[in-house]
Amino acid sequence: MSKTFDGIKEYQYINYEFSKNKALQLDNKLVTLEHLKENNVFFDGMTISFHHHLRNGDYVANMLFEIIEELALKDITIVASSIFPVHKPLVELIKNGNVTSIYAAYISGEVADCISAGYLKNPVYLHSHGARARLLLNKEVTIDLAFIAAPSVDKSSNINGSEGPSSCGVLGYAYADALVAKTVVAITDNIINEVNDIEISGTNVDYVIEVDSIGDANGIVSGTTQVTKDPLGLLIARNATKVIEHSGLLKDGFSFQTGAGGISLAVAMELEKIMIKNKIKGSFASGGITAYLVNMLEKNLFEKLYDVQCFDLDAVASIKRNKNHHKMSASFYANPYDRNNIVKDLDVVILGATEIDLDYNVNVTTTSNGVLMGGSGGHSDTAAGAKLTIIVSKLIAGRISVIRDQVTTITTPGESVDVLVTDYGIAINPKHQELINNLKDNTNLKIYTIEELYKKALALTGIPKQIKLSDEIVGIVEYRDGTILDYIYKVK
Amino acid sequence: MLEKNSMAGSLESNDILVELFHDHKGRSIDLESPVKEQFGDEIISVVNEVLDQYGIDDVLVILKDKGALNYTIKARLKTAIARGQK
Amino acid sequence: MDTYIRSALFIPANNPGMVQSNELLEADAIIFDLEDAISINQKDSARFLLDEAFQFFEKTDVVRIVRINPLETPFFYDDIALVKKFDIDFIMLAKASVESVKQLAQELVDTNIKIIALIESAYAVIDIENILKASSLVKGILFGAEDFALDMQIVRTKKSDEILVARQHLAITCKALNVFALDTPFTDVEDFEMLVADTMKARNFGFSGKACINPRQVNYVNEVFSPSLEEITYALEVIESATKAQLEGLGVFSLHGKMVDAPIINRAKLTIENAKKAGIKYE
Numbered sequence: 001m002s003k004t005f006d007g008i009k010e011y012q013y014i015n016y017e018f019s020k021n022k023a024l025q026l027d028n029k030l031v032t033l034e035h036l037k038e039n040n041v042f043f044d045g046m047t048i049s050f051h052h053h054l055r056n057g058d059y060v061a062n063m064l065f066e067i068i069e070e071l072a073l074k075d076i077t078i079v080a081s082s083i084f085p086v087h088k089p090l091v092e093l094i095k096n097g098n099v100t101s102i103y104a105a106y107i108s109g110e111v112a113d114c115i116s117a118g119y120l121k122n123p124v125y126l127h128s129h130g131a132r133a134r135l136l137l138n139k140e141v142t143i144d145l146a147f148i149a150a151p152s153v154d155k156s157s158n159i160n161g162s163e164g165p166s167s168c169g170v171l172g173y174a175y176a177d178a179l180v181a182k183t184v185v186a187i188t189d190n191i192i193n194e195v196n197d198i199e200i201s202g203t204n205v206d207y208v209i210e211v212d213s214i215g216d217a218n219g220i221v222s223g224t225t226q227v228t229k230d231p232l233g234l235l236i237a238r239n240a241t242k243v244i245e246h247s248g249l250l251k252d253g254f255s256f257q258t259g260a261g262g263i264s265l266a267v268a269m270e271l272e273k274i275m276i277k278n279k280i281k282g283s284f285a286s287g288g289i290t291a292y293l294v295n296m297l298e299k300n301l302f303e304k305l306y307d308v309q310c311f312d313l314d315a316v317a318s319i320k321r322n323k324n325h326h327k328m329s330a331s332f333y334a335n336p337y338d339r340n341n342i343v344k345d346l347d348v349v350i351l352g353a354t355e356i357d358l359d360y361n362v363n364v365t366t367t368s369n370g371v372l373m374g375g376s377g378g379h380s381d382t383a384a385g386a387k388l389t390i391i392v393s394k395l396i397a398g399r400i401s402v403i404r405d406q407v408t409t410i411t412t413p414g415e416s417v418d419v420l421v422t423d424y425g426i427a428i429n430p431k432h433q434e435l436i437n438n439l440k441d442n443t444n445l446k447i448y449t450i451e452e453l454y455k456k457a458l459a460l461t462g463i464p465k466q467i468k469l470s471d472e473i474v475g476i477v478e479y480r481d482g483t484i485l486d487y488i489y490k491v492k
Numbered sequence: 493m494l495e496k497n498s499m500a501g502s503l504e505s506n507d508i509l510v511e512l513f514h515d516h517k518g519r520s521i522d523l524e525s526p527v528k529e530q531f532g533d534e535i536i537s538v539v540n541e542v543l544d545q546y547g548i549d550d551v552l553v554i555l556k557d558k559g560a561l562n563y564t565i566k567a568r569l570k571t572a573i574a575r576g577q578k
Numbered sequence: 579m580d581t582y583i584r585s586a587l588f589i590p591a592n593n594p595g596m597v598q599s600n601e602l603l604e605a606d607a608i609i610f611d612l613e614d615a616i617s618i619n620q621k622d623s624a625r626f627l628l629d630e631a632f633q634f635f636e637k638t639d640v641v642r643i644v645r646i647n648p649l650e651t652p653f654f655y656d657d658i659a660l661v662k663k664f665d666i667d668f669i670m671l672a673k674a675s676v677e678s679v680k681q682l683a684q685e686l687v688d689t690n691i692k693i694i695a696l697i698e699s700a701y702a703v704i705d706i707e708n709i710l711k712a713s714s715l716v717k718g719i720l721f722g723a724e725d726f727a728l729d730m731q732i733v734r735t736k737k738s739d740e741i742l743v744a745r746q747h748l749a750i751t752c753k754a755l756n757v758f759a760l761d762t763p764f765t766d767v768e769d770f771e772m773l774v775a776d777t778m779k780a781r782n783f784g785f786s787g788k789a790c791i792n793p794r795q796v797n798y799v800n801e802v803f804s805p806s807l808e809e810i811t812y813a814l815e816v817i818e819s820a821t822k823a824q825l826e827g828l829g830v831f832s833l834h835g836k837m838v839d840a841p842i843i844n845r846a847k848l849t850i851e852n853a854k855k856a857g858i859k860y861e
């Protein structure tokens with residue numbers, strides 16, 4: 001049983017060495033799904049992993065679910081990098097006991113509701129993106145079968161994500177799976193002579209299956225939102241940018257990451273204006289990449305982009321043609337045990353929150369009613385790594401204050417969170433006295449303690465009644481290092 | 493006293509739709525709200541306060557809330573009452 | 579004239595979302611609109627909402643203006659009754675005329691509420707001097723070019739050549755009679771480039787601020803009307819000299835060969851205040 005979280009530590013880097021040496025030739029590996037079914041590749045109690053890079057346009061994960069149903073497999077553990085509404089068929093498998101355990105960094109849609117209602121036999125295991133790499137590479141979880149959607153496969157069974165009719169850009173969340181899984185199956189709709197970039201080497205691949213289509217191109221890039229048009233959202237973005245300006249971090253070599261939410265993207269836009277005005281050349285921007293960051297790369301505001309997942313078509317196109325737009329694995333991105341992990345070199349990250357409490361703990365996993373609706377993704381990773389972690393959010397939405405006494409679920413511990421920027425004002429973690437003084441002396445920004453902002457919120461909304469959660473645990477939220485941060489409880 | 497049925501407010505964000513039905517014995521309040529668990533009791537208490545203020549004891553109040561703050565609830569209810577009195 | 583309004587944002591008084599976040603939108607003044615933004619059958623609803631809102635929300639630094647319905651409507655007196663209950667800075671009188679200004683002023687006799695006259699017809703433009711003189715409560719005007727164009731039976735354009743003379747006439751008259759002049763709002767809410775050009779034109783004619791019909795316009799308008807570094811430098815000098823003069827017991831003094839008296843000192847203080855508001859840093 002994992003230990004309880006007791007603070008962010010320094011982690012010892014691990015020298016990962018993996019060598020599978022399978023023959024490269026595609027011919028012997030090219031089989032049908034029927035062949036796999038007939039050859040005991042699938043069995044009860046196995047652990048199967050897949051990536052989410054095809055997002056809501058994914059056909060491949062559902063092919064897997066069909067197989068599980070058809071073969072009436074039992075006690076399957078699913079290790080998915082994320083689960084989306086498109087994965088709805090998983091609900092029946094959960095209810096019928098075919099799937100009894102799930103690991104994921106993010107779960108939304110009907111699968112999330114189903115888990116909150118208590119149908120999954122074992123508590124769901126929620127981890128960060130970086131922690132998924134740790135789980136696999138540190139062999140804490142054994143993957144029997146990696147079921148990898150592969151936009152392009154070549155004659156040497158090498159896999160590339162940025163070519164093909166169902167191209168998704170980078171396959172960052174599939175690299176670890178290919179390295180450690182006992183059996184690796186690639187499902188593709190595009191077999192070519194030679195991929196122009198080897199993301200996953202054919203030395204890792206056991207089987208390749210060719211299908212008509214692995215995904216719906218329209219749904220593949222469904223992860224991004226547009227920059228917000230809400231004037232209060234734009235105000236928050238402007239003020240967050242002012243905080244960055246006065247942090248001392250905005251100079252040549254600056255590194256930056258932002259989420260895909262409407263306000264987070266607006267910050268990128270505001271930052272672009274300032275960087276152009278002050279002629280600042282950043283070192284890198286990272287994370288899930290959108291058109292806005294591609295734009296900044298092309299304007300030479302950053303030397304490189306480090307991309308772990310493409311959120312839109314612009315990012316997909318850019319990763320293919322721009323040598324400064326780099327693909328990276330989840331481990332390289334955010335695994336605290338990987339000496340190259342990018343998040344430790346981040347200056348600033350912009351993140352969202354469903355809730356934040358008086359200790360600056362942040363919840364992006366559940367709603368205020370305790371219902372599962374997300375998960376860390378890269379939240380706790382980037383918050384830990386970045387020198388300045390800024391949460392952007394409206395103070396009140398639908399009469400609910402984003403600030404609480406205590407978050408319903410801790411996704412990211414407060415010691416890694418520095419600033420909260422809302423439409424009503426800004427709260428700064430008291431350990432940053434210098435930043436507080438700097439902003440108070442040199443700007444008109446309204447700086448409050450988080451308690452003061454909380455009081456403002458309550459004065460408007462009234463004091464909410466506490467939601468009573470049940471005692472039954474349906475999920476475990478772990479920190480990057482595997483210690484337990486919190487639990488998710490069954491919703492009545 | 494209310495002479496006729498009336499309505500005020502809207503289903504927009506931050507608003508509340510208030511419908512009053514005058515041909516009803518006693519006070520009944522029906523609340524639909526995304527924050528019913530957190531603020532349901534408070535919303536009903538605000539509604540009762542206003543009904544007390546106007547001395548209205550026979551009415552069916554149907555509320556469709558979209559996260560309205562107390563001042564909006566009071567305003568919409570008072571508007572509906574005024575419209576029901578004309 | 580003490581109030582310095584760079585931006586005045588219209589918000590529909592019947593919209594709770596906008597009413598409750600009004601002071602966050604960075605406008606110097608908010609115009610709670612009971613007139614054109616509210617349909618006839620919702621006038622009562624808007625009044626109740628403002629009534630509850632003004633009871634619930636504390637007054638902040640933001641200037642509070644309520645635009646009431648014209649004298650010729652059934653709503654005029656009810657609107658005034660509402661506003662009088664609260665600490666409102668200005669009533670904006672739609673379709674202002676000498677007659678309606680006088681009526682309004684009478685109603686406001688025992689209050690601190692001032693009047694902004696909304697000039698939106700051909701007659702109002704030529705009669706501006708009389709309108710301003712109709713009551714000492716009139717401290718400023720807003721030019722309503724859309725209704726003015728309707729009245730003139732002319733077409734409104736972005737380039738705004740057709741309102742050039744009206745704008746200048748109003749700006750000059752207001753300056754001469756020491757009231758502030760707010761320019762007509764720019765109606766294309768997606769065209770920020772033209773918004774800035776139009777606002778600069780207004781500033782160059784002598785308007786001291788401009789109305790906004792969308793929160794996203796506010797920042798652009800604020801920036802155009804914010805004091806320049808030269809103005810700030812001069813204001814600082816005035817204040818420094820004024821402090822010295824006061825210590826020496828002098829009421830008026832000379833700076834750069836010009837006489838400086840109380841209004842100029844107040845204006846300098848306002849300039850510095852606005853420099854602060856605009857976030858301009860200076861020594």
